[in-house]
Amino acid sequence: MNRxxxxxxxxxxxxxxxxxLLALPNVFSQDPSIEVTAARGGEVNEASAGEIKAALxxxxxxxKAIEPAQGGKLxxxxxxxxxxxxxxxxxxxxxxxxxxxxxxxxPDLPGWLRALGVRPMFLGLxxxxxxxxxxxxxxxxxxxxxxxxxxxxIRTLLRKEKVRYLSVGTDAGRIxxxxxxxxxxxxxxxxIGDEMRTLVLSAEGEGEGATLLAVMAPAEVQxxxxxxxxxxxxxxxxxxxxxxxxxxIIQRQGDRRIVVQLPGAQDPARIKEILGATATLExxxxxxxxSVQDAxxxxxxxxxKLYKERNGAPVLLSRRVIVTGNQxxxxxxxxxxxxxxxxxxxxxxxxxxxxxxxxTTENVSKPMAVVFIENxxxxxxxxxxxxxxxxxxSEEVISIANILxxxxxxFQTTGLDSPEEAHNLALLLRAGALAAPxxxxxxxxxxxxxxxxxxDQGFRAVLIGFAAVAVFxxxxxxxxxxxxxxxxxxxxxxxxxILGLLQATLTLPGIAGILLTVGMAVDANVLIFERIREExxxxxxxxxxxxxxxxxxxxxxxxxxxxxxIAGVVxxxxxxxxxxxxxxxxxxxxxTSVFTAMLxxxxxxxxxxxxxxxxxxxx
Amino acid sequence: xxxxxxxxxxxxxxxxxxxILSTAINLLGIGSFLFLGLNLGLDFTGGTLIxxxxxxxxxxxxxxxxxxxxxxxxxxxxNFGSARDVLIRLQPKGDTDPAALSDRVYQTLSQAxxxxxxxxxxxxxGPQVGKDLTEQAGLAILxxxxxxxxxxxxxxxxxxxxxAVIATIHDVIVTVAVFSLFQIEFxxxxxxxxxxxxxxxxxDTIVIYDRIRENFRKVRKGTxxxxxxxxxxxxLSRTVIxxxxxxxxxxxxxxxxxxxxxxxxxxLLVGIAVGTYSSIYVASAAALMLGISRADMMPVKKEGEVLxxxx
Numbered sequence: 048m049n050r051x052x053x054x055x056x057x058x059x060x061x062x063x064x065x066x067x068l069l070a071l072p073n074v075f076s077q078d079p080s081i082e083v084t085a086a087r088g089g090e091v092n093e094a095s096a097g098e099i100k101a102a103l104x105x106x107x108x109x110x111k112a113i114e115p116a117q118g119g120k121l122x123x124x125x126x127x128x129x130x131x132x133x134x135x136x137x138x139x140x141x142x143x144x145x146x147x148x149x150x151x152x153x154p155d156l157p158g159w160l161r162a163l164g165v166r167p168m169f170l171g172l173x174x175x176x177x178x179x180x181x182x183x184x185x186x187x188x189x190x191x192x193x194x195x196x197x198x199x200x201i202r203t204l205l206r207k208e209k210v211r212y213l214s215v216g217t218d219a220g221r222i223x224x225x226x227x228x229x230x231x232x233x234x235x236x237x238x239i240g241d242e243m244r245t246l247v248l249s250a251e252g253e254g255e256g257a258t259l260l261a262v263m264a265p266a267e268v269q270x271x272x273x274x275x276x277x278x279x280x281x282x283x284x285x286x287x288x289x290x291x292x293x294x295x296i297i298q299r300q301g302d303r304r305i306v307v308q309l310p311g312a313q314d315p316a317r318i319k320e321i322l323g324a325t326a327t328l329e330x331x332x333x334x335x336x337x338s339v340q341d342a343x344x345x346x347x348x349x350x351x352k353l354y355k356e357r358n359g360a361p362v363l364l365s366r367r368v369i370v371t372g373n374q375x376x377x378x379x380x381x382x383x384x385x386x387x388x389x390x391x392x393x394x395x396x397x398x399x400x401x402x403x404x405x406x407t408t409e410n411v412s413k414p415m416a417v418v419f420i421e422n423x424x425x426x427x428x429x430x431x432x433x434x435x436x437x438x439x440x441s442e443e444v445i446s447i448a449n450i451l452x453x454x455x456x457x458f459q460t461t462g463l464d465s466p467e468e469a470h471n472l473a474l475l476l477r478a479g480a481l482a483a484p485x486x487x488x489x490x491x492x493x494x495x496x497x498x499x500x501x502x503d504q505g506f507r508a509v510l511i512g513f514a515a516v517a518v519f520x521x522x523x524x525x526x527x528x529x530x531x532x533x534x535x536x537x538x539x540x541x542x543x544x545i546l547g548l549l550q551a552t553l554t555l556p557g558i559a560g561i562l563l564t565v566g567m568a569v570d571a572n573v574l575i576f577e578r579i580r581e582e583x584x585x586x587x588x589x590x591x592x593x594x595x596x597x598x599x600x601x602x603x604x605x606x607x608x609x610x611x612x613i614a615g616v617v618x619x620x621x622x623x624x625x626x627x628x629x630x631x632x633x634x635x636x637x638x639t640s641v642f643t644a645m646l647x648x649x650x651x652x653x654x655x656x657x658x659x660x661x662x663x664x665x666x
Numbered sequence: 667x668x669x670x671x672x673x674x675x676x677x678x679x680x681x682x683x684x685x686i687l688s689t690a691i692n693l694l695g696i697g698s699f700l701f702l703g704l705n706l707g708l709d710f711t712g713g714t715l716i717x718x719x720x721x722x723x724x725x726x727x728x729x730x731x732x733x734x735x736x737x738x739x740x741x742x743x744x745n746f747g748s749a750r751d752v753l754i755r756l757q758p759k760g761d762t763d764p765a766a767l768s769d770r771v772y773q774t775l776s777q778a779x780x781x782x783x784x785x786x787x788x789x790x791x792g793p794q795v796g797k798d799l800t801e802q803a804g805l806a807i808l809x810x811x812x813x814x815x816x817x818x819x820x821x822x823x824x825x826x827x828x829x830a831v832i833a834t835i836h837d838v839i840v841t842v843a844v845f846s847l848f849q850i851e852f853x854x855x856x857x858x859x860x861x862x863x864x865x866x867x868x869x870d871t872i873v874i875y876d877r878i879r880e881n882f883r884k885v886r887k888g889t890x891x892x893x894x895x896x897x898x899x900x901x902l903s904r905t906v907i908x909x910x911x912x913x914x915x916x917x918x919x920x921x922x923x924x925x926x927x928x929x930x931x932x933x934l935l936v937g938i939a940v941g942t943y944s945s946i947y948v949a950s951a952a953a954l955m956l957g958i959s960r961a962d963m964m965p966v967k968k969e970g971e972v973l974x975x976x977x
Contacts, residue, residue: 173926181795315788316769323765487765488792496719497786504924512918516911523667523907555927556855562919563862563934566912567869570904573911574873577904584672603876606821607869613813614865618858621806626858633862 048590049657051650059650063537069544072160072167077152077175078111079131081138082293083121084147091121091146099123099142106137122153128495132313135291150311151293168546170310171554171628172491174505176498177310178318181489182283184303189275189483190268191217197243197261198222204242210235222246222261232257272303278482280305285478286321305485315492323485326421326475327372328393328460332406333414333447334363354418356444357462364416364444369406372420374399378476380469383461389469390461393476400456408453417460419445419472505558512562513539516569524576526655526665531572534648538568541639542632551635554628564636567611571644574607575600579666589661597649604644608637670903677898677946678891678954684947688836695843704846707853707929708789710803712796714756714767717787718775723749732778738771747925751786758793765790803857807838810864818868822875823962829953830871833944837867840940841933855930863937866912870905870945877901878950882960894954898946909942 051059083099085091096113099121103110111124125131131150138148152175154167172179194217201224202215212235213225224239226232236248236259246261263271280297283305287295296308312318334351342353342363351363377394395403407415420442446462463469493501517535520528542561546553579596587595612634619630656664708715726743729752733741738756746753754771758764768788776783791799811831819827841863845852877897885893916938920931 181792183792183794315785316766316773319765319769486792487790489795490765490768490788490790492768492785492788494719494784494786496784497717501924501926504922505927508919508921508923508927511922512915515914515918519911519914555924556858556930559919559923559927559930559934562915563912566915567866567908569911570869570908573904573907577901577907580668580903581900603873606876607872610814610817610868610872611865613817614810614861614868617806617810617813618861621802621809626854629855629858629862633865 049593049653051653051657056650056654059646063540063647066537066541066544068163069165069547070540072154072156072165072547073543075154075156075167077154077167077170078124078126079128080125080151080153081123081131081134081148082116082151083123083138084119084149085145090119091115095146096121099138099146102137102141103134106133108133108137110134116153123148124153124155139291147291149291149293152311166547166550168543168553169550170498170502171552171557172308172310172498173493173555174498174502174553175310176313176493176495177308178312178315179309179489179491180307180319180322180487181300182279182305182307182322183486183488184276184279184305185484185486186272186275186303190263190271192483193267193271194220194222194263197246197263200243201239201261204238205235208238210238220262224259224261226257226259227255229253229257232259235259275483276303276305279485282479282481283307283322286474289474289478290318290321304488311495313495315490319487319490321471321474323487324421324471324475325481325484326419326472327480328375328391328472328476329371329418329420330369330403331364331367331416331418332369332410333416334365335413337363339363354416354442354444356447357464362416362444362447364418369415370395370399370403372476372480375476378473380466380473382466383459388461389463389466390459391463391469391473391476392457392459395456403454403456403458407450411450411452414447414449416444416447417462419443419463501555505555509558509562509565513565516565520569520572524666527572527576527579527652530648530651530655531569531576533651534572534643535565535568537647538636538639538643539565541643542636545635545639546632551631552628553632556626557628557632560629560632560636563633564640568636568640568644570607571600571604571640572648574603575644575648576666579664583664583666589656589664592664593652593656597645597652601645604641608641612637668903669906673899673902674895675899675902676895678895678951681947681951681954684951688944688948691843692836692839695839695846698843698846699839702846702849704842704852705849707851707856708755708791708796709854710796710800710852711757712791712793713758714764714771715787715789716754716756716768716771716785717746718752718754718772719784719786720750720752720779721782724752724779726752728778729754729775732775733771736770736774738774741771764792799854803854806857806861807864810861811835814864814868818872818875822879823958825956825958825962826875826953828956829949829951830868830875832952833871833949834864834867836944836948837863837937837940841936844936845929845933850932851929853929855927856933859930859933859937862934863941866934866937867941867944870909870941871949873904874898874901874945874950875953878953878958882962890954890957890959893960894950898950905942905945909938913938 083091083095085095100113103123109126109130111126113121113123116122123134125134135148135150138146152170198215198217201222205212211227211231213227215222215224217223224235226235232250236250239246239259239261240248245264245267247264249260251258251260276299280299284297287297287307287309290312292309292312294310296306298306300306307322309318334348337348337351339361342348342351343361347353350366352366354362354364356362374396375393376396379392381390381392382388383390420440446460463472513535517532520531522528524531539561542564575596578600579592582592582595583589615630615634615637619627619634726745730741730743733743733754740757742755744753745751756767756771758767768790772785811834814834815827815831818830838860841860845856874897877900878894881893881897885896888896913935916931916934919927920935923931
């Protein structure tokens with residue numbers, strides 16, 4: 048009686064061993080490291096390793112090892128995160144032409160374990176440090192931009208087809224087109240209806256007040272919004288990748304929000320600036336035919352626009368743009384070889400390149416200007432002395448130079464203030480523009496030392512809690528207490544294994560969830576043991592008591608745990624970040640605790656007591 | 667070792683006293699909630715929180731003065747965890763770009779301390795996010811209660827379900843009341859703990875209900891009150907041991923888990939204590955007073971047998 052067949056014991060043993068293997072990586076410490084990839088199409092190899100080694104040694108930055116990693120990368124391991132930071136500076140500084148470095152944590156696993164591909168749990172930002180931002184995308188602005196494009200298109204269309212109109216404007220989300228008479232309006236309506244099928248048109252007024260109202264169809268509004276969100280996600284991803292953060296998470300949340308998580312990132316001010324920035328370049332010809340002074344006095348010629356240089360001097364530029372930032376496909380920061388000034392090397396796409404060549408060929412020896420456009424925040428003091436900040440579009444001419452010869456697709460732009468500005472501008476040009484303005488509505492930054500404190504304190508609490516429970520169980524239940532403790536260990540082992548396998552994120556509340564699971568996993572054992580004691584008291588034989596105890600406790604254990612599971616699942620679907628981590632460990636912990644209490648604990652009881660005559664149990 | 671050997675405590679004799687006590691505590695809790703309100707954390711109110719690590723112990727007044735001088739009036743400055751860690755809370759005001767507030771505060775204080783300050787933590791929550799969270803929090807509690815109500819109603823009977831939900835609401839009110847009465851900060855992790863308390867409190871209740879159902883079928887004699895008493899006594903040992911071990915683990919978390927997790931652990935400690943009491947005196951008493959009887963268990967019996975037959 049009370050014996051498991053051999054296959055069942057072996058199966059359970061296999062489960063425990065696999066669990067042990069999967070949980071093993073968590074035991075090893077994680078090194079602060081830098082993932083080095085080659086910049087722009089190059090590759091990393093033995094020579095690169097030597098080069099990085101030399102650079103780090105030159106800067107006296109101690110490191111543990113340089114080793115090849117998956118996906119054609121090199122991994123540089125450090126002992127301390129301070130060394131890692133300095134290492135990153137070295138790579139960003141002297142080697143940035145050829146390599147990109149991304150800071151990460153990588154487990155210091157022995158070779159055979161790494162070969163098996165098992166990984167430790169994914170640590171949440173509150174444990175490893177990093178930056179979490181929630182970004183709100185201004186959907187109204189995205190729709191307004193599309194509406195604006197429509198008004199331009201309508202104007203062009205009416206002019207081309209020679210339909211007379213008084214004005215095209217927008218009002219309260221509608222495009223309002225005013226006509227001099229009903230006839231023109233009807234003609235206009237037919238034209239617009241044919242050309243722009245997505246607009247919903249309605250007429251208003253007759254004769255001199257004849258007006259046509261156009262609104263975007265709901266389906267198109269939605270499409271515009273989806274596109275803006277997706278485009279922004281792509282742009283943000285590009286920008287984040289360029290920032291050098293390993294394993295970034297960029298996810299859509301709901302209809303209009305984007306979550307960006309950057310593990311290990313440490314400079315929130317710079318990261319927020321890069322994420323929200325809108326810097327771009329425009330190339331325009333300088334208007335040399337009209338007087339700048341006249342324009343300053345208010346008589347700006349119709350084909351031109353007045354700009355200012357960085358030193359404040361006014362300059363008149365042609366309204367027609369040669370190329371805009373959208374046509375830039377690549378950009379890199381560097382220094383001008385002649386005068387050592389910071390510069391950005393820019394490459395254009397097919398269309399932009401062709402246009403640049405045409406315009407520069409026609410205008411050799413005439414001056415061309417580069418306009419630096421930035422949506423910057425301006426700080427000033429309000430009337431009551433409070434700090435006031437507002438967004439302001441600044442357009443500055445950063446360089447004017449005579450065109451010496453026709454430009455190709457690749458050329459240089461100078462006139463930037465500092466190497467940092469050149470670096471940021473190149474990054475933003477490479478990543479592309481944002482399709483709609485964004486606003487950061489939530490930020491959570493955890494410094495690396497706090498993350499480590501959280502891990503240390505969390506695990507100390509788990510160890511102490513576990514030990515206290517373990518001692519109590521042995522004291523209270525004897526041999527069965529030892530069985531409960533072993534079961535508990537297997538339970539935590541399996542929980543860690545599954546968390547690692549799912550690559551679920553472990554957070555500080557998640558550690559609390561593990562601890563709570565320990566407390567509750569004991570419950571299943573207590574239920575069984577109390578049942579066995581009851582059966583014994585009622586005069587059943589020890590073997591029959593074991594049998595009945597496990598069987599009768601089952602439905603209670605299931606009922607009690609399913610209700611907790613319901614709360615866990617609700618918590619998971621509602622929670623964000625750390626709270627989700629708690630829900631994950633709690634829910635998985637419930638499943639593993641039911642499994643271990645019913646099968647592992649039973650197997651151990653069977654091995655110890657099964658199949659022999661007993662006069663008493665140590666319970 | 668055994669603490670409770672064949673106890674026969676007439677728990678239900680005290681049911682009226684228990685109900686008066688529970689009602690009084692709950693009214694106190696609701697009153698405190700209405701008049702004192704909750705000291706809601708940043709997650710719900712929105713605002714900015716900055717935790718800084720100084721190399722040496724720092725005068726909070728000098729930190730306040732440095733902030734005041736740069737126009738960050740109205741900041742709350744306090745120690746957090748140790749005398750070297752400082753926590754600063756700010757409410758956004760006016761036109762300032764709230765997302766950049768933390769950067770400017772850090773810059774100001776870093777300069778004031780000659781660069782010897784480490785940025786340990788920044789939390790910024792925009793007002794809209796806080797509002798959304800408060801709404802979702804309420805919904806989450808509601809959904810879990812409904813889910814549990816349905817499960818218990820299907821597995822047992824509606825009177826049990828009502829009893830379980832009353833007990834759960836009781837526990838939530840008491841736990842939240844402790845945070846309200848002592849004005850302890852109520853943040854997102856505390857909310858998670860309250861939801862865990864819902865699960866935990868129920869766990870206890872279900873175990874007793876299970877035994878009541880079993881005894882209704884097994885013990886042919888006795889009034890419902892006697893059956894409930896018997897069931898509570900039979901499960902008493904388990905209830906106390908489990909609550910005890912869970913309490914110990916959470917106590918370890920409260921004492922050693924660090925300041926960030928303190929509120930979370932406290933909510934669980936209160937919840938476990940109250941949950942144990944309520945599963946006996948609220949859930950069972952309520953089900954008893956709603957008139958559970960032997961006859962109610964008959965239609966469910968078939969389903970119960972099927973589940974009992976699982977391996």
